[in-house]
Amino acid sequence: MPELVKKCPECGGINLNWNKERGEIICRDCGLVIEEKMVDFTQEWREFDSADGDRRRAGAPMTYTQYDHGLGTEVGQKADLFKLGGRERNKFFRLRKWQYRISTAIERNLKLALAELKRVSSFLKLPKSVEEESARIYTLAVQRGLVRGRSMESVVAGALYAACRRHDVPRTLDELSEASGIEKKEIGRTYRFVTRELGITILPSNPADYIARFASSLKLSAETQSNSIEILEEAQKAELTSGRGPTGIAAAALYVSALLHGEKRTQREVADVAGVTEVTIRNRYKELLDEMNLEKEIKKKKKVKKKR
DNA sequence: AAGACGAAAGTGGTTGA
DNA sequence: TCAACAACTTTCGTCTT
Numbered sequence: 001m002p003e004l005v006k007k008c009p010e011c012g013g014i015n016l017n018w019n020k021e022r023g024e025i026i027c028r029d030c031g032l033v034i035e036e037k038m039v040d041f042t043q044e045w046r047e048f049d050s051a052d053g054d055r056r057r058a059g060a061p062m063t064y065t066q067y068d069h070g071l072g073t074e075v076g077q078k079a080d081l082f083k084l085g086g087r088e089r090n091k092f093f094r095l096r097k098w099q100y101r102i103s104t105a106i107e108r109n110l111k112l113a114l115a116e117l118k119r120v121s122s123f124l125k126l127p128k129s130v131e132e133e134s135a136r137i138y139t140l141a142v143q144r145g146l147v148r149g150r151s152m153e154s155v156v157a158g159a160l161y162a163a164c165r166r167h168d169v170p171r172t173l174d175e176l177s178e179a180s181g182i183e184k185k186e187i188g189r190t191y192r193f194v195t196r197e198l199g200i201t202i203l204p205s206n207p208a209d210y211i212a213r214f215a216s217s218l219k220l221s222a223e224t225q226s227n228s229i230e231i232l233e234e235a236q237k238a239e240l241t242s243g244r245g246p247t248g249i250a251a252a253a254l255y256v257s258a259l260l261h262g263e264k265r266t267q268r269e270v271a272d273v274a275g276v277t278e279v280t281i282r283n284r285y286k287e288l289l290d291e292m293n294l295e296k297e298i299k300k301k302k303k304v305k306k307k308r
Numbered sequence: 309a310a311g312a313c314g315a316a317a318g319t320g321g322t323t324g325a
Numbered sequence: 326t327c328a329a330c331a332a333c334t335t336t337c338g339t340c341t342t
Contacts, residue, residue: 185320245333266311277334282313 109142109152116180117156123179124171126164134163141194150190157182158190162200170205172247174275207241207250208232210274214254217273218265228257231288238291244284248276252284 114135121131137159141147147155157180164171177184194200208229215225231253235241241249251274258265267278274281 188321243332248333267313268311278312279314279335280333283333286313 106142109147110139113138113142113152113156116153117160120156120160120176120179124160124175126160126171127167127169130160130163130167130169133166134159137162137194137198137200140198144197146194146197150193151182151186153180154182154186154190155194156180157187158194161187161191162195165205166200168206168209170209170246172210172275205246207246207253210247210250211254214250214270214273218254218258218269220254220258220263220265221261224254224257224261224263227261228253231257235288235291240284240287240291245276245280247274248280248284250274251276252281252288255281255285256288 117135117138118131121134134156138156141155141159157176160180161171161173161176164176173184173187176182176187180187211225211228211232215228228250232241232249235249235253251270254274255265255267255270258270267281271278271281
């Protein structure tokens with residue numbers, strides 16, 4: 001925490017929280033944001049100049065979730081106006097006008113879009129890193145004019161979806177669709193379009209990334225969860241996973257694992273949280289049984305039950 | 309009665325000519 | 326641009342628990 005502020009000017013509290021990432025100081029008692037866009041005093045761990053090892057930089061940390069990156073400029077201020085002569089004053093107005101024209105269209109769009117983005121992101125409880133990434137993607141998309149002809153919201157949703165995938169915190173299209181109010185296919189379309197145009201490469205999502213979330217909403221034990229990941233790994237070796245929807249595979253692995261651990265969930269329940277149908281689970285489930293020697297274990301379970 | 313299973317027909321998207 | 330194709334869904338009837 002920099003020396004500048006020690007007490008909250010509003011309530012006098014000393015319980016201040018310095019959010020380095022956003023360059024804000026916030027009073028924990030009254031919630032007042034005391035200082036925004038302040039200089040980040042933490043060191044930059046990159047070497048700028050090999051001649052001296054001095055690491056430094058200046059300026060507020062840049063962020064994409066603020067429409068002007070937190071670095072916006074404005075030509076002149078009203079107060080300066082009175083110091084200028086007629087000619088200078090004309091020049092001043094001209095410059096201001098240009099500045100306004102250039103930036104206003106894109107910025108207004110970004111301002112709205114980022115508000116929407118934050119809304120959806122917080123609805124889905126996405127981490128800050130994903131939010132930043134998607135804001136970056138959206139900004140690029142706007143600059144390339146990719147939003148034209150598409151609704152702003154759908155591009156936002158597409159950017160979020162892409163960011164989720166890149167950060168290995170995949171959300172299903174259904175979830176994104178629910179959070180943003182955009183149709184699933186529309187999101188998928190803009191997602192593909194934007195990533196293609198921007199040359200963003202996305203690895204196919206790993207089913208294991210879904211396990212944790214599905215397991216917790218099904219209230220399954222930790223063992224069941226880790227076991228299902230083992231099942232997934234075997235399935236991947238047996239090449240059961242390529243070309244299939246990752247959610248279906250994750251759901252099936254979880255279903256099998258739950259059976260083996262005596263924490264049975266119905267196919268319906270698993271299907272619902274995974275956003276697939278029972279039929280898909282059945283198909284994957286059957287393949288899993290075929291390829292792995294799980295049949296015996298399942299039968300064992302059944303026998304145990306009969307004895308009781 | 310509810311859940312599991314499987315067949316058949318339909319949908320949206322990819323691929324290759 | 327169109328047709329073939331694979332994955333997935335919807336729907337429905339049957340079997341099992």
